[in-house]
Structures are given as structure tokens and as C-alpha cells.
Amino acid sequence: MAIVLLVPIAWVVVAPDPGRIVGALLVASAAGWSLATRLWASWATPPTVDDALRGYLAVGCAIVVTALWLDRHRHPIIRRPWLGLALVGVACAAVVVLPAVCNASIPGRDALLPLLKGVVIVAEDAGCESRGSCERSFQLTADDGADPQEVARRLTRHLEDRGWRGVEHEAKACRPLGYLANPYRTCVSILHLRGPGTVEVLFNVFNPREPRISYASETP
Known part of the structure; x- marks a missing residue:
């Protein structure tokens, strides 16, 4: 450093x-x-x-x-x-x-809001799945009957206007959440869904240096 x-x-x-x-x-x-x-x-x-x-x-x-x-x-x-x-x-x-670095934080709602016109939230969830990893998801649809592909395109443009680059279907766009001694990264991805929401936008904050537990498969 x-x-x-x-x-x-x-x-x-x-x-x-x-x-x-x-x-x-x-x-x-x-x-x-x-x-x-x-x-x-x-x-x-x-x-x-x-x-x-x-x-x-x-x-x-x-x-x-x-x-x-x-x-x-x-x-x-x-x-x-x-x-x-x-x-x-x-x-x-x-x-x-120099900011103190603690546990992973849940992404804020302002990561996506305010929404662009014509897109509405039908479901929202947030929480921490494991140590060093938290997320917030939005399930969205269009109030004008647009298909999921069109909703995804609108949301992609919306996220690009907010500084995210390279957001594509089922692909993550990531960037550092901090600098110096802050290891956390934040990512966003867009997924097509079936059900009440047509598209899911998923924000994730995680520590890529967090040791992961791997379980070796037992051989008979």
C-alpha cells in the first residue's frame, strides 16, 4: 500500500x-x-x-x-x-x-431507487446469507405490459445511468465498495423470472477474501 x-x-x-x-x-x-x-x-x-x-x-x-x-x-x-x-x-x-471496516452491509434501496417510469416493484427481499455476504433483491415488472426482455433492457439502461457498466442478463457487474484496507466488492445482476415479477435485480455485497469452507466428497 x-x-x-x-x-x-x-x-x-x-x-x-x-x-x-x-x-x-x-x-x-x-x-x-x-x-x-x-x-x-x-x-x-x-x-x-x-x-x-x-x-x-x-x-x-x-x-x-x-x-x-x-x-x-x-x-x-x-x-x-x-x-x-x-x-x-x-x-x-x-x-x-480511514473508514473502519466491519461486517458486510446490506445494500441500500437507493442502489436502484428511484425507479424509472413504467417499472414497478412487486416484491423485495434483503438479508445476509453467510459471513461476509449480504444482498438485496427486487422483483419488478412493467405497468405497460412490456415483456421481460424489454423490462431487462430498461433496467440495464437505468443501472448504466447510475454508474454500472457491463450489466447483462445473468451476468454480474462488480466494482470495489471501498479502497485501501476495505476488501468488499458490490455487484449487480439482472435475472428473468417466472411468477409475479418478470425480472429480478440482485445487489450483492461480499468479501472475496473470505475463506470458504469446502467439503471433500467421501469415496466409498
């Missing part, structure tokens, strides 16, 4: 003569983050990789801010390179701004 380099780069830019002690502390904190991520952090639900990253940034910012404060008489902070100070500010802000 490039954000890991933000703290040491900020220190190199902001300090005219980077001290060895501060540099050693930053190297040690980066090594600690790497070790913690390797041995204890997990991408599985709920992910803890973001906690390790947030802790590393907090420690790094504390080291840099403390060093700047202790050296303020020899090198006043207001005379430090503005780019370095900006990088320090971004790194420290990331500690608060």
Missing part, C-alpha cells in the same frame, strides 16, 4: 536534516506494521487489516509530530517546507478519515 510510505516520505521532506533516531523509529514502526499484518491481521470478515494500518499511521504521526515539536526552537515549524507539512497533515488525517 502506497499510503504506508506517506509518513517516512513526509518526514524526509519536512526535515532539512532528518535525524537518525527518528528515522530508526519510523523504520521500526513500519517493520512492526508489516509483521502485525503478516502474522495477525486478516482480510476475513470482519477485516482487521485496516486496524493495523490505522495503528501504524497513528504511531508514525506521533513520532513525526513529537520530533517537530522538540526541534521547534532550532527549526521553527512555520519555516518547514510546506509540502512536508502537508504530507504530515494528510498522514495524520488518514488516521481519522
Whole structure:
């Protein structure tokens, strides 16, 4: 992750003569983050990789801010390179701004609503099937008697207008739900149905890094 380099780069830019002690502390904190991520952090639900990253940034910012404060008489902070100070500010802000990643969330209704004219909802369901996977489904039909293929075409255009690309019949269009330490992805698919609804639009939020349990078939 490039954000890991933000703290040491900020220190190199902001300090005219980077001290060895501060540099050693930053190297040690980066090594600690790497070790913690390797041995204890997990991408599985709920992910803890973001906690390790947030802790590393907090420690790094504390080291840099403390060093700047202790050296303020020899090198006043207001005379430090503005780019370095900006990088320090971004790194420290990331500690608060970096979103906490928890369990998978149920997709909101606003993923599809408001609907385009002429299409109505006949059924709706939402819930979490398993750890790290939640979904919301809409069964829809047209109030003008259009066939399922036409309803699917209308919904495809509607979803494309909302930023989804590549939505086709029985095919998923997916995109990341977040960045950095957020492993979740969100997908949408359109399915033809039989029954009260002619078309189903399915939204899914899942963790692709969630370990799946596989059962080996027993041979007689």
C-alpha cells in the first residue's frame, strides 16, 4: 500500500536534516506494521487489516509530530517546507478519515431507487446469507405490459445511468465498495423470472477474501 510510505516520505521532506533516531523509529514502526499484518491481521470478515494500518499511521504521526515539536526552537515549524507539512497533515488525517471496516452491509434501496417510469416493484427481499455476504433483491415488472426482455433492457439502461457498466442478463457487474484496507466488492445482476415479477435485480455485497469452507466428497 502506497499510503504506508506517506509518513517516512513526509518526514524526509519536512526535515532539512532528518535525524537518525527518528528515522530508526519510523523504520521500526513500519517493520512492526508489516509483521502485525503478516502474522495477525486478516482480510476475513470482519477485516482487521485496516486496524493495523490505522495503528501504524497513528504511531508514525506521533513520532513525526513529537520530533517537530522538540526541534521547534532550532527549526521553527512555520519555516518547514510546506509540502512536508502537508504530507504530515494528510498522514495524520488518514488516521481519522480511514473508514473502519466491519461486517458486510446490506445494500441500500437507493442502489436502484428511484425507479424509472413504467417499472414497478412487486416484491423485495434483503438479508445476509453467510459471513461476509449480504444482498438485496427486487422483483419488478412493467405497468405497460412490456415483456421481460424489454423490462431487462430498461433496467440495464437505468443501472448504466447510475454508474454500472457491463450489466447483462445473468451476468454480474462488480466494482470495489471501498479502497485501501476495505476488501468488499458490490455487484449487480439482472435475472428473468417466472411468477409475479418478470425480472429480478440482485445487489450483492461480499468479501472475496473470505475463506470458504469446502467439503471433500467421501469415496466409498
